Amino acid sequence: MKKILTIITTVCVLSFFALSADCRAESAIRYFTQGKDVKGSDTPYGNNISIGKYAQTEDAKIYYEVYGKGTPVFIFHGGGVGTPYEMGKIIDKLRNDYQVTVVSTRGHGRSEIGHNPLTYEQKATDMAAVMGQVTSKPAVIIGFSDGAYAAYKVAAMFPEKVDRIVAIGAGTVEKGFFKGDLLVSELEKIDPAFVAQQRLIMPEPERWQEFCSNYMKFWRSMEVGKNPLSYIKCPVLLIAGDEDDHAPIATILSAHQLIPNSRLCIVPKAWHTAFLDNFDVTWTAINQFLSTKHQDLLPSKKVEYNSRYK
Helix, strand or coil, rough: CHCCCCCCCCHHHHHHHHHHHHHHHHHHHHHHHHHHCCCCCCCCCCCCCCCCEEEEEEEEEEEEEEEEECCCEEEECCCCCCHHHHHHHHHHHHHHCCCEEEEEECCCCCCCCCCCCCCHHHHHHHHHHHHHHHHCCEEEEEHHHHHHHHHHHHHHCCHHEEEEEEEEECEECCCCCCCCCCCCHHHHHHHHHHHHHHHHHHCCCCHHHHHHHHHHHHHHCCCCCHHHHCCCCCCCCCCCCCCCCCCCHHHHHHHHCCCCEEEEEEECCCCHHHHCCCCCHHHHHHHHHHHHHHCCCCCCCCCCCCCCHC
C-alpha cells in the first residue's frame, strides 16, 4: 500500500512540475528588446498553447493560432528575432472584426526548423500550407519585414489564396544588402530574458544557432525585384518608417513602382518597426485599406519623376 501511495505521489509531483513548466512557458512572453514600461498584449500570441495548432509542410510543422471570426487575415511576423507577439496591438484590433491567424514562421517560436535548405519558395510553401488548412477563401496577409517578403512570394506563387497584402518594411532587395551574422550569444547579451523565453518555447533550442546561420546565409543571397513583385496581382499597401535602415525608403519606392496595384504609407519618425514606433498612423492606414471594397482598391498612379526636374 505504501509503495502504491509513493508511486501516486511521485506521479502527482511530476505532473505538477510539468504543468508548472507549461504555465511558465505560456506566460513568459515578450518581444525582443521590449521596454520595461511598455505593455504588450494580454494574449501571449505565438505562445498561446491552449489554442495552438500545427500545419505539416514538407519537412516541418508550422505553428499557428486562430482568433475571432470574419474575413480571414493572416499575420506573418518579422524574421531573426521576430515573434507574433511583437504585432500584438495590431492583432488585438483585428480580432474584433476578422478571423485572424497568427503564424510562427519556420525556425521561430514553436515552429520546427526542418532540414530542407531555406529558400524563398520554401517560405511561401510553409505559409500556403497554413492558409490552406485554415480557409479555402482568398485571405488578407499582413506581413512585417521577413513576413512581408513571404507574403509577396505567396501572392506570386499562389495568387488564388491572397485577397490583398499589407507589407510593412519590405522593399526591393539586392544580393548582398544584408550582411553579417546572427549570433544567439550576442542576442543573449542584448536581451537575456527574450533568449531564455525562446529557448523554452522552441522545439529544438539546440539548433537555434544553426538556424540563425542558415537564415543569414539565405538573406545574404536574397534578391527581391521584378521577380516576384511584378507578378503580384492583388492590391498591396506598402508601409515603411521614414527612418527604416532595413528597408530604406528608396527600396520601398522601387517596390511601389514594380507592384502593379500598390499604394504607399510612409510613417513619420519611425524605424523598421513602424507599427511600434507610430502605431496610430500605421493602424489608420491598415484599417482603411482592409475596410475598402476590393473593387475600389485602385492602384496609385506610378509617377517616376517630375518632368520639371529631368
